Amino acid sequence: MNKKFILGITLLGALSFYSCSNETVIDSETGQEVGNNEQVLSLTILNSGDGLTSRAGRPMYGTEAKQTIDKVRLWICDSGGKVVYIKDYSDWLSDSESYDNGRMTNFVLENRLTAGTYTVYAIGYDSNSDYDLSVFTRLAKESTYSPNTIISKTSDGGETVHGEEFFAGSLDFTLSDSKGFKKDVVLNRQVAGAYIYVKDIPFMNGNSRYIRLVASAKNNELVFGNFANIDIASNGGAGTAAKFVVNGTSPATLTGNEYEICKIDLQNWFYSISDENNDGLIDATVTTDPSGCQYSGLQGNNWKNPYKPTDPNSTDYPTFRRGSVFGGEFIIPFAKVAGEQTLKLQLLDSSSQELLSWNINLSSTDQQVGKTVTYWNNSSWGSFTSKDDKNSYSLVRNHVYGIGNRTMDNPGWNPDPEDPGTDPEPPVDPIDPTDPSDPDPDKPTDPDPDPTDPTDPDNPNPNPDVDDPESLDNKQYLTVKVNDNWEIIHDMELE
Numbered sequence: 001m002n003k004k005f006i007l008g009i010t011l012l013g014a015l016s017f018y019s020c021s022n023e024t025v026i027d028s029e030t031g032q033e034v035g036n037n038e039q040v041l042s043l044t045i046l047n048s049g050d051g052l053t054s055r056a057g058r059p060m061y062g063t064e065a066k067q068t069i070d071k072v073r074l075w076i077c078d079s080g081g082k083v084v085y086i087k088d089y090s091d092w093l094s095d096s097e098s099y100d101n102g103r104m105t106n107f108v109l110e111n112r113l114t115a116g117t118y119t120v121y122a123i124g125y126d127s128n129s130d131y132d133l134s135v136f137t138r139l140a141k142e143s144t145y146s147p148n149t150i151i152s153k154t155s156d157g158g159e160t161v162h163g164e165e166f167f168a169g170s171l172d173f174t175l176s177d178s179k180g181f182k183k184d185v186v187l188n189r190q191v192a193g194a195y196i197y198v199k200d201i202p203f204m205n206g207n208s209r210y211i212r213l214v215a216s217a218k219n220n221e222l223v224f225g226n227f228a229n230i231d232i233a234s235n236g237g238a239g240t241a242a243k244f245v246v247n248g249t250s251p252a253t254l255t256g257n258e259y260e261i262c263k264i265d266l267q268n269w270f271y272s273i274s275d276e277n278n279d280g281l282i283d284a285t286v287t288t289d290p291s292g293c294q295y296s297g298l299q300g301n302n303w304k305n306p307y308k309p310t311d312p313n314s315t316d317y318p319t320f321r322r323g324s325v326f327g328g329e330f331i332i333p334f335a336k337v338a339g340e341q342t343l344k345l346q347l348l349d350s351s352s353q354e355l356l357s358w359n360i361n362l363s364s365t366d367q368q369v370g371k372t373v374t375y376w377n378n379s380s381w382g383s384f385t386s387k388d389d390k391n392s393y394s395l396v397r398n399h400v401y402g403i404g405n406r407t408m409d410n411p412g413w414n415p416d417p418e419d420p421g422t423d424p425e426p427p428v429d430p431i432d433p434t435d436p437s438d439p440d441p442d443k444p445t446d447p448d449p450d451p452t453d454p455t456d457p458d459n460p461n462p463n464p465d466v467d468d469p470e471s472l473d474n475k476q477y478l479t480v481k482v483n484d485n486w487e488i489i490h491d492m493e494l495e
Helices: none
Strands: 012-017 040-045 071-078 083-089 097-101 102-108 116-125 149-151 168-175 180-187 192-199 210-215 221-223 247-250 259-265 325-331 344-350 354-362 372-376 380-383 400-403 480-483 491-494
Touching: 083 325, 168 180, 192 259, 247 400, 259 325
Parallel strands: 192 400
Antiparallel strands: 012 040, 012 180, 040 102, 071 083, 071 116, 097 102, 116 168, 149 221, 192 325, 210 259, 210 344, 221 247, 344 354, 354 491, 372 380, 400 480, 480 491
């Protein structure tokens, strides 16, 4: 299958310093002349938020490269850790201007830095973050900053059950009085992600109620340090020189040795748990509605999108394939438990008793297999003596572990394909909403008739490379794609 990934690199900060010289210096970003005694800092952030926000930042609906930060703080420390410069943006969208695929701003350092070695740090976060960021926000000039700061949720941060999207990075640089230079500091996502996107749910004699993704370990806090500082060229780019880092700490005590990452209630997605055609799967369409009335020779809808707002005119919500279910979370990275299966998928009954279970494995050719992962070992960074294998592997920073293919939060099902008898026309192609070869540019492209969704014969999937839930029907393997600009694609298997 050809993979198509959405460009929109995490977060990029470009630092431009110019110091005193006998020549006029031109800022390459703005084309403006820089005064001989000025040092200019150019900060660029690729910012592609979409309004799908919650109290603690955006929710996770797939692998799309985006973020919805609204605050940025930057500070510079000298070689002794003393803070010599601080810059804040309280409303990033208003304080910056459009630049290529993101936002940027330039400013002059009010107090010129002298020659020496410095480290610049920066964070990007949501104004309603559930993380306690006071260790960063209370920093003042002349105070001392220590790297590898550990942050946790606030005392009232109950809305973030797992993790929350947060961007950070740092860069060491040496400043000379004789010449200027330009360096890049890259702010990467500091959490991992996991989601479930599946269809063809086993009926199990009507006992199916929940689908759950569980892990063998969990961390409660994040470590601010050991940044990758690489410019990821594309979302999920396989050629990226990835860095496998577990920047989580404070292991949690697990109930039943399982960390529940997400639990999907099937009753939120189906009007009734039914199997009228006796194929062993929960029906997406039925001939009898849940109230018992017969449809007049037409199939009726048995599936619903729980994320769809009540406003019929709203289009700002995630859409899904009919018959599918979805659940996803940002999570704090955690280290593997040696010898234990890292991820499992479970089908449960109404009392949460297990009906079916699958192990989720890395492919034997996955880039993470055979890697030595770096992790925070109580007070310092270390590496495992054993390498990751397909069963026992760490969930690392800035990687998303997903079951089913979903590269866009809203793949373009507008309206949602909920009722097979009332869809007025085929869905718009989510990659290219117009056909360049069509004389009518406003006409939606015709969806690709192959493959079709057997639960949705009147509404074929226009692009399975963008949105394609994984079938659970008699499967021995599930494919999990891990990308981290999400950086690399990891094909994972379920057994």
